[in-house]
Amino acid sequence: MSTYGLRLAPFRGLRYVPERVGSLAAVTSPPYDVVVRPDGQRHLETADPHNVVRLILPNEEDPAARHRQAAWALFQWQEEGVLAADREPALYVYEQRDGDLVQRGLIGALRLTRPEERVVLPHEDVMPGPVADRASLMRATGANLDPLLLTYEGGAAGAAAEIVDRTADHREPLLTTTTEDGIRHRLWALTDPAEIAAVDADLASHQALIADGHHRWATYLRLQEEQDGPSPWDYGLVLLVDSARYPLRVRAIHRVLPRLPVEEAVRAATAHGTFRVQDIPGPLDHALQALETATSSGNAFLLTGDGRFRLLSRPDPRRLDESVPHDRPEAWRRLDAAVLHSLLLDRVWQVPDTPEYIQYIHDARAAVTQAEQLGGTAVLIHPVRESVVRELAQQGVTMPRKSTSFGPKPATGLVLRSLDLE
Structure with missing residues (x-):
């Protein structure tokens, strides 16, 4: 320093x-x-x-x-x-x-x-x-x-x-x-x-x-x-x-995919056992609690935009290992944002990281509303701990873009x- x-x-x-x-x-x-x-x-x-x-x-x-x-x-x-x-x-x-x-x-x-x-x-x-x-x-x-x-x-x-x-x-x-x-x-x-x-x-x-x-x-x-x-x-x-x-x-920054309908997103994410899918009853606060519980044992995401909530969890270890870059610390490779972009957005959904295809929204309720209005998918994620953010920053390792909202x-x-x- x-x-x-x-x-x-x-x-x-x-x-x-x-x-x-x-x-x-x-x-x-x-x-x-x-x-x-x-x-x-x-x-x-x-x-x-x-x-x-x-x-x-x-x-x-x-x-x-x-x-x-x-x-x-x-x-x-x-x-x-x-x-x-x-x-x-x-x-x-x-x-x-x-x-x-x-x-x-x-x-x-x-x-x-x-x-x-x-x-x-x-x-x-x-x-x-x-x-x-x-x-x-x-x-x-x-x-x-x-x-x-x-x-x-x-x-x-x-x-x-x-x-x-x-x-x-x-x-x-x-x-x-x-x-x-x-x-x-x-x-x-x-x-x-x-x-x-x-x-x-x-x-x-x-x-x-x-x-x-x-x-x-x-x-x-x-x-x-x-x-x-x-x-x-x-x-x-x-x-x-x-x-x-x-x-x-520390709060999460959610993704809205305006050109990807929810059913299509769920179907692709669960094909070949890439993720396990589970229907979660609403309202939103209850679904977010289920997401928090799921992230305690691994990567998980909540998909919505059509009035229903689906929890993606337990990603296939082989596909995870193939998709997430190996030139980063293990703490980085386990980040939900890293898995979301490397595996889901890049490989499974093949969604370009441009404003027409991905919107970044800080408020979960606003993300859901936006997805419903556009006929797209809201991908809700759980926030990362500040200690993890600081540890990676001190190593000179940057997190995936729009990973956190302080x-x-x-x-x-x-x-x-x-x-x-x-």
């Missing part, structure tokens, strides 16, 4: 002016790739004319026009006083509270490091299309519009986490809002030089795991490479959470980073 470790710099946050919008909740959005409703983008756009989704997912057909639209909106909203920059650079303490679950962390501009330095550990591969799209958007806007989610293991006496908790427990927040999913968000500005120095000294000995935002991290690195020398592009906006204090939830994810729109302010 690099001796430099994590370096989180303060920045002048660009934030919504509460008096100029309907509500702070109405201008926020989930991350750009987690808008799960079929009408999710339209729902957000109509929540408030200044909803941040108009910046992160502009709706013009032509990509260049989309990104010009976002850049113009960002400029116009600042001119109109809808968005305003904080007076001094800060690290931002951010808290999310969902019932009994509390997550706290620091939002700042993280110094970018080369992959070989092993300071920031990815655990998933990326696709060139989304990276190119995000890079074009960031170039056009000159901004980091939403923070990546990173975790690190600070330990019992981590100074950064102590400062985060002290700030959240004893100071008045800059803002408080509750989004429609019921999560309460609070934000504080940390500007004291001594506290910022203490955070810097603590983080310098740590490495971080990318929990959410692999494509944006790859975008940060690409944009940095394009610069001739030192610049604000040497940093990228992140939320950094100490998982020793605030363990993240959360809660930061709301987009609470604080933006404009590179023009640095």
Whole structure:
């Protein structure tokens, strides 16, 4: 690991002016790739004319026009006083509270490091299309519009986490809002030089795991490479959470195969004894419990989309061994996502990994609804443990794409980073 470790710099946050919008909740959005409703983008756009989704997912057909639209909106909203920059650079303490679950962390501009330095550990591969799209958007806007989610293991006496908790427990927040999913968000500005120095000294000995935002991290690195020398592009906006204090939830990312009917998928998956199939009674929650039980003894998947639930389990060991690559650690070869893609998608169903054939949806209920509407198949999978993710990442082994969904994810729109302010 690099001796430099994590370096989180303060920045002048660009934030919504509460008096100029309907509500702070109405201008926020989930991350750009987690808008799960079929009408999710339209729902957000109509929540408030200044909803941040108009910046992160502009709706013009032509990509260049989309990104010009976002850049113009960002400029116009600042001119109109809808968005305003904080007076001094800060690290931002951010808290999310969902019932009994509390997550706290620091939002700042993280110094970018080369992959070989092993300071920031990815655990998933990326696709060139989304990276190119995000890079074009960031170039056009000159901004980091939403923070990546990173975790690190600070330990019992981590100074950064102590400062985060002290700030959240004893100071008045800059803002408080509750989004429609019921999560309460609070934000504080940390500007004291001594506290910022203490955070810097603590983080310098740590490495971080990318929990959410692999494509944006790859975008940060690409944009940095394009610069001739030192610049604000040497940093990228992140939320950094100490998982020793605030363990993240790890959820699965499900697949919807719009061009593969369920009956056809089941028939092919069970041919020649490749998988055992079992009908599972609903509702969805009950079927997901059956999936969880089945995964305790091996790879299993839940297929639905026609009102019924079928559990695929007990894959044929010979076909499994033939299909899953042997150049990876055994822990990787046992992953449900590895088996799903290597055996089912590639060999049995022969489904190309392109947006027309595979949709990645974070919410199980939304995946089922989408499959039913399209006449396709929802493949529901069980989440992998965080310890497995971290173990593989530390070995430099990436998991199959879209293997995990860490959360809660930061709301987009609470604080933006404009590179023009640095």
